[in-house]
Amino acid sequence: NGNPNVAFVDIGHMGMWGEGHSVATTPKHGHSWSIETQKKMIDLYCRHFTKTQLAVSDDYAGPFLRGKRFPIMDYAFSKGVTMRDDSILVSKAPEQWYHDEMAQLFWPAMPVVLEHEHYGLSKKRGNWDSELLVESVEAYHASYMSIHWWPREELAECREAIDRINRRIGYRLRMDNASWPQKVALGEAFTIESAWSNAGVAPCYKGGFPCFTLKDARGGIVSVLVDDTLDVGTLPVAAPEQASTLALASTFTIAPRFTERGHCFFRACAPGTYDLYVSVGRRDGTPLYELPYEGCDGHKRYKIGQITLAGDGNNTESFPY
Secondary structure, three states, X not given: OOOOOOOOEEXXXXXXXXXXXXXXXXXXXXXXXXXXXXXHHHHHHHHHOOOOOEEEEHHHHOOOOOOOOXXXXXXXXXXXXXXXXXXXXXXXOOOOOOOOOOHHHHOOOXXXXXXXXXXXXXXXXXXXXHHHXXXXXXXXXXXXXXXXXXXXXXXXXXXHHHXXXXXXXXXXXXXXXXXXXXXXXXOOEEEEEEEEEEOOOOOOOOOOEEEEEEEOOOOOEEEEEEOOOOOHHHOOOOOOXXXXXXXXXXXXXXXXXXXXXXXXXXXOOOOEEEEEEEEEEOOOOOEOOOOOOOOEOOOOOEEEEEEEEOOOOOOEXXXXX
């Protein structure tokens, strides 16, 4: 519970493969457990996983029932439990999946999980369709997809579709462009203008804030500038290639002046030219998220240019992506 390396935990125990249904078991034809029994299963997990995202199988509502709202899934949602679809692409279209409508309750608030059918078996039956795999991420606004098969084999045979999925699944934070003064006077306010978007299918649920970091020639951090007026978790989700961009004007002051015994000093920073990095993370400037750019320093900060501390700030350097 609370392990940061665990993205989610499935609520299992009940039904065939722990998926909440009794297909191919006794009793057959869906499930015969009462909703009160199902609630007890959910409550059991909720008592022990208070800090880790839980997920319950969509089949708790019935493996072949279509619809938007189901009492047991409403209950799971009320407990902060998300949904997981086990499994898609078992059958051919139009029965490639059943519960994309169900996902519409969950994805705006919690990450939706998909699992596809065993790749080799689905392919052998003639039911595999890579285009539908891509479409499923869009339909469910999925943040995770579990792989059923040998990963390298599936990757080799479905690389183009998987690359497309990786550019859309979950959130995809982008700084689409940025500009800043080439020279900044120490102790005086200046503005970095940037534009942000989420090119993924789902929100960045945990949120975070843009940060601009100055580093010296040896990679030492000189100044950390966070704009907490923008929580990237609020960036809207849109269809492919239609992400809306939010303009951000961030005003900072580096090394404010202070006076001691009649002498004026700059706190912390010395005049000079520094490398400028962008990141997204906590309010204290700790990076949390990888961005889809080169120039990473190994700590999720991405170099976008340079800035000189000392000048009058009349010139502007820009970084269009």
